[in-house]
Structures are given as C-alpha cells and as structure tokens.
Amino acid sequence: MYIDKKSPIPAYYQLKNKIIEKINTGEYAENSLIPSERELSDSLGISRMTVRQALTQLVQEGTLYREKGKGTFVSKSKLAQRNITSFSQTVKNKGMLPMTKVLRLEKIKAPDNILKILELDDNDWVYNIKRLRFANNKPVAIEENFIPEKYCPNLDNCNLTESLYTILTEEYSYKIDYLENVIEAGKASVEDKELLKIASGTPVLKISSVVHTDSNLKLLYEDSKYRSDEYKYNVFVYNNKTPQ
Known part of the structure; x- marks a missing residue:
C-alpha cells in the first residue's frame, strides 16, 4: 500500500x-x-x-x-439488497443458491390495516403468504405478504417457492415502479429465533414495504424480518427528482 x-x-x-x-x-x-x-x-x-x-x-x-x-x-460480507432487487436475485448475485419454504398460504378477508395500506374496499380478500427464505440452506429472512385477490386471481396455483416478483411480472404482467419502505431494527420473537436459527438478543432488520406499479396501483404489502448478521439493505436517496 x-x-x-x-x-x-x-x-x-x-x-x-x-x-x-x-x-x-x-x-x-x-x-x-x-x-x-x-x-x-x-x-x-x-x-x-x-x-x-x-x-x-x-x-x-x-x-x-x-x-x-x-x-x-x-467482517463477514453480508447479502446486500439494492432497492427493487428481489431476495432471490440478491442471493444469486452473491453466488449463492436461494431457496424458499412456504409457511402459510391462505385467502382471507383483508384485515383493517391492510385495507387502509393498500386502499382496498371493505369486502376485498387478500392472499396471506408467509415464507422462510434461505441462502445456501441458511435461513436468512421471514417474509409475510398480503396481495389482493382481485389483482392476482388464482395466485395460490403458482409456485410460491419461486421469486414472487418474477411471478407478479411474468404471470400477471405487472411492472413494479417503486417501493415505499420503512426500515428499522427490531427484536426477534420466539418464533423468529427458531425459524432464523439465531441466538437470544440478536436483533433483526425489519422492512415493511408497499409495492407500487407503474399504473399507481398498490400491488402488495410485505412485512419482512432479516438476520442482521447476514443481510443489509442499500438505499439511494434522491433530492426531489426522479433518477434517470
């Protein structure tokens, strides 16, 4: 040097x-x-x-x-997600193999908070999908998604172990424009610790996202928890202008 x-x-x-x-x-x-x-x-x-x-x-x-x-x-290099890059692509970019385990898939009446977030009607139903995401067989993230049935009919027939963003863009022809994120540190629950294989006291990275399409549709709401020792999220901040 x-x-x-x-x-x-x-x-x-x-x-x-x-x-x-x-x-x-x-x-x-x-x-x-x-x-x-x-x-x-x-x-x-x-x-x-x-x-x-x-x-x-x-x-x-x-x-x-x-x-x-x-x-x-x-320090150990973390998986680094940048803006709209999917979890699967983030893992692949690191030269690792992404895997997914579906923990829950059900169609439910949209809860009040989801009705408000996604601006839905009172009688709308949503798919509630909870998944455990892996990188080279190591559990890294827990993702819970709420997707209106009227936007993605028969979503439960799709292979939800694959990238959800790929399904939305290729199967339903949506174009994702931007994400509205809230990022914060959080305390892992007992279930989180068991699923992510982390010790007590280990914090998690919590990211709540609303996905917007190019037609101004609020397509889904996602609530995710990531292992803070394995994952980081890079965000570009622009000064009141759309990036070129």
Whole structure:
C-alpha cells in the first residue's frame, strides 16, 4: 500500500480505501487478521493516530471488527439488497443458491390495516403468504405478504417457492415502479429465533414495504424480518427528482 502525503485527500481516508480495495479483491479475506496499527504506521510512514482513525471508522461501518488482545479482522460480507432487487436475485448475485419454504398460504378477508395500506374496499380478500427464505440452506429472512385477490386471481396455483416478483411480472404482467419502505431494527420473537436459527438478543432488520406499479396501483404489502448478521439493505436517496 502507498499513501500519497501530497494529496488533498486525507491520509486516513486513503488508508480506508486501500483496505476496502484489498477486501474487495480478496487479499484480505473474511475473518482474516489485518496488519496491526503499528505495522501499518511503520510501513506507510503515517502516524498511529491516523491509522487508528481509519480502522475505527471501518469498524463503526461494519467492514472490520476488533477482538480484544487479538487484533482487527475483516467482517463477514453480508447479502446486500439494492432497492427493487428481489431476495432471490440478491442471493444469486452473491453466488449463492436461494431457496424458499412456504409457511402459510391462505385467502382471507383483508384485515383493517391492510385495507387502509393498500386502499382496498371493505369486502376485498387478500392472499396471506408467509415464507422462510434461505441462502445456501441458511435461513436468512421471514417474509409475510398480503396481495389482493382481485389483482392476482388464482395466485395460490403458482409456485410460491419461486421469486414472487418474477411471478407478479411474468404471470400477471405487472411492472413494479417503486417501493415505499420503512426500515428499522427490531427484536426477534420466539418464533423468529427458531425459524432464523439465531441466538437470544440478536436483533433483526425489519422492512415493511408497499409495492407500487407503474399504473399507481398498490400491488402488495410485505412485512419482512432479516438476520442482521447476514443481510443489509442499500438505499439511494434522491433530492426531489426522479433518477434517470
């Protein structure tokens, strides 16, 4: 590694980028020990305070983690979903195999909160679908969807172990325009812990989504819980304009 001391870019920031580059190329593998503060300081000719600033920020961002008395290590890479990319595609992009187990599939009278969220009529029915999602046989997410029957008749005849977005676009010809998401940390229930195989006290990432089509239809509501140690969600935020 080389730090350009004449560059207007701060030395700590250059070091951060160099470390990230080594992680992305595989030179620094997951859970591997990176050089110590002293080693980096001596080899790069920068102060230990500068090195510490770079490493501390990478730890805070989740790229690295520290173990007392042992050193600083590369964190495990998480599945990263970006905006409208489906869970199945997110897993495939990581080079892993997506799998799905249907936990519940029933047609019910739309609950009051779903009537309001999806702007349905009082007598509308919805498909309630609860699924457990896997990446390479590891449980990663619990998804519960509410889809109006009038928008997707006979949905219960489809193979719901496949990507739901694929079914909606290919079988029902809907074009998904955007998602309205609420993202927050949550506490796992007893059932969540059993399904996701996580220890007590492990938080989950909760994402509630309303899926909008290009014809301004609120197509479905999804309430999902993801393992926070395996999954992250990247969001692009734009300044009052539609991205090109």
